[in-house]
Amino acid sequence: MDTKMKNMLRGLGAALSSVITKILIPMYIFRSILQDATLMMIDLGYTEAKVDTIIFWIVAMGSITASLSFTKASSPKYSPRKAIFEIILVIANAFYLYLYKFSGALDIAVSMDLGIAITTFYLSFENMVYISMGVIGLNMIIGLYDLIISYAAPIEEDL
Amino acid sequence: MITMILQTLQDTISKILAVIEYILPTILWSMGVILAFVLPLGIFLKNILGALVSHFPGPETGLLWVYFIVAGIFLALGIFLATKYPERKIQL
Structure with a gap:
């Protein structure tokens, strides 16, 4: 198999996994939450409009991250362009994560109807988002390091 | 014991x-x-x-296609680079 084909296959694999994990699975989960809302004893406070907003951002940012995953994965190993696209992908991932919070997916008001009593409580994932953002920030630093290495001390390895 | x-x-x-x-x-x-x-x-x-x-254009604007265009640009760029410059020896 020639290098072009290998690159394309690597890229396609990465894009496909990104589409499945970042668009299809979240979309299915949010749609099923909405469909099962009437059947469940626990109400998570998701309305049709709220789920539509969440799905809009999932599809919008998910498609961008999937295409960036293709571009990054199809680049040759240790090349400067791989490092550049890695940084852009990390930034896109940060936007994807932020828009999850922004769209209201993580503002969950749980209402439970237990028959004799109805209880409501709020779940806040604020700190979890901050830590995830911090990890993304660290990934960005690693991406920058890769970029510097690819220019300053290129790895001479036969690929 | x-x-x-x-x-x-x-x-x-x-x-x-x-x-x-x-x-x-x-x-x-x-x-x-x-x-x-x-x-x-x-x-x-x-x-x-x-x-x-x-x-960013939100869901109320109905501008989802803008994101698709951006994704398409990155995808086209990826395909172009992967086919035109498949080797690392060319510094790109």
Whole structure:
């Protein structure tokens, strides 16, 4: 198999996994939450409009991250362009994560109807988002390091 | 008999304590790193993203195609680079 084909296959694999994990699975989960809302004893406070907003951002940012995953994965190993696209992908991932919070997916008001009593409580994932953002920030630093290495001390390895 | 049981108990406890003594600094260090570095970095990033995201076209504008165009540009660029410059020897 020639290098072009290998690159394309690597890229396609990465894009496909990104589409499945970042668009299809979240979309299915949010749609099923909405469909099962009437059947469940626990109400998570998701309305049709709220789920539509969440799905809009999932599809919008998910498609961008999937295409960036293709571009990054199809680049040759240790090349400067791989490092550049890695940084852009990390930034896109940060936007994807932020828009999850922004769209209201993580503002969950749980209402439970237990028959004799109805209880409501709020779940806040604020700190979890901050830590995830911090990890993304660290990934960005690693991406920058890769970029510097690819220019300053290129790895001479036969690929 | 009781002395033997107490001895075994003491051995077990000291083994558990040795494991805790080994693990605890790692846990504390990682918690410290998270609190001192990762969390502030996350809050900083979140504030920057918050300012940028307000300019993005939201669902009320119906401009989903804008995101698809951006994704398409990146995809086309990826396909072009992967086919035109498949080797790393060309510095791109």
